[in-house]
Amino acid sequence: MESTRLDIDRIRAARRVIDPVFLDTPLYRCEALEPGLGCAVSVKLETANPVRSFKGRGTEMVASQLAGNGSGAVVCASAGNLGQALAWSGRGRGLDVAVVASRFATAAKLDRIRALGAALELVDGDHEMARERAADIARYEGIRLVEDSLDIETCEGAATIGLELVDTPPSFDTVLIALGGGALATGVGHVVKALAPGVEVICVQPLGAPAMTHSWRQRRVVTTESTDTIADGVAGRRPIPAVLDDLLLVADDAVLVREASIIAGMRLLLDHAGLVVEPSAALGIAAILEDRDRFAGRHVVTVVCGSNVDVDAYHRWVGTARVPGV
Template identity: 75%
Template sequence: MLRTRLDLDRIRAARQVIDPVFLDSPLYPCEALGQRLGCAVSVKVETANPVRSFKGRGTELVVSRLGRAAVVCASAGNLGQALAWSGRRRGLEVTVVASRGAPAVKLERIRALGAELELVDGDIEVARERASEIARGRGVRLVEDSLDVETCEGAATIGLELVGGDFDVVLIALGGGAMATGVGYVLKSLSPGVEVVCVQPAGAPALTRSWHERRVVTTESIDTIADGVAGRFPIAEVLEDLLVVADDAVLVRESSIVEGMRLLLEHTGLVVEPSAALGVAAVLEDPERFAGRHVVTVICGGNVDLEAFERWTTPRR
């Protein structure tokens, strides 16, 4: 039995708590994308839901255990939307702290879903500090993505939907680690022959470096368009889980992320945020590793500013 903070029975039970709108997301092979990448490719699409990301699976689980308590979180955008959606459904007051530089589309959706939004100058780590201050000052629950095991076990329900599939590798975007540890835990428990590969931008490498060095490694700055996975301070408990369930963690270049977004648009019709293209980027950078294998990549989010998306993906002339 794998020794992590996660539990299979709790993960199975989570499916009874999470709103069905987030469950059983599409999983299908994409022959055209596979031909371009030189391997069989299936996509697990976590954007076909009200918050356009996988985060709703975790926030549904968190909020279901809170009663009527108010909550606050720091977010790059997707967690805040998901917590606002889940909280509104249950009549909770939700406060989200985000960077002023976060994509406008994410900030607008947080407000539209009824949450109080506070913006800070700086990155997600600054937002986390402010969220902690609010939690202490107001005496409300602080929701900490990836540290709160519910966020990991909610994401782990993706893994339950992958178990039994005819594939060799699952590529998972790596940010705070909730999805990687959750999906990885389920696959290593129930489909141990499947390789779990985590993918992170080279411009935000902290958790990948930590995995390779087997200790928490922090960075002073972030330089990536993949805002959803851009953290500087890995969480020790999350790293301990990741060391148990991940087979590898790799870094990819910004140019590969952009090309991955373009290929997903061209071959699947999906408009995705940069974090969702990390799996495709990993195959682009190391095609020999995946040649002849069946790869599943989790399309984790689709909240992207359309002007930025067009700028990134339109070929320069």
């Protein structure tokens, strides 16, 4: 594999920095899902931790470094999960954490950011506007800006998931990873390609937020004017060039899925795995639903990356979901 920004030795070292509460999350074969999907399916459950998403692995890295060099404050833009994770990690290390988010972000995520003690500023636009505002705050106040996916700590923290995947039997031949800014996909993808190169790495993004997938396919940054998806955690419009460069080296494919398939995937995970997940976490299941023939006979691992969901919206979605062929 050509060289990405990530490093296996640093990723292994990250396990000594990250709070163990985020490590060694459940990985198990979920046979109840398999009749409806037509393949062997294992789930890597990144919701069984205090912030209910994988983001804590990366923010633990960031907060540890900041506390170690005497920094007292940090700011990030977030659709919700990164903000919660940074607030949790920063609180434990005495950091002042500020989070900028869209006022249209999931209310439950915003409430949790506040509950964890972070200062929360809302902007009237989307996540890209929040990114711009966070950068302005960092410049004006002279504090650390955490940029998810661009900051290597967020990628290498997420990459520890990959170590756990390749070190745990049974073996698998495909991994499905939600694709947003790219920290999860490049992190897990880097480790899998380095240590289990025969495994196919497939990234999954909503059809209504396709910027990174289009960028991967065209091998150049492609931006979009807007997004239209319930999967708010992956709804970016402006891919980061350095992250795309990494993704091009570790991803075997990037696919787009419809909203109906995302909702059907959420319903399958509820009915057959007992898992309440946010839309981004159902992208892998949605990809299988849309292309059963491709995955037939395979053993697929999907990373269930978050469960921070608005309860009322969740009931609206899964209450009307119809799972094709199940």
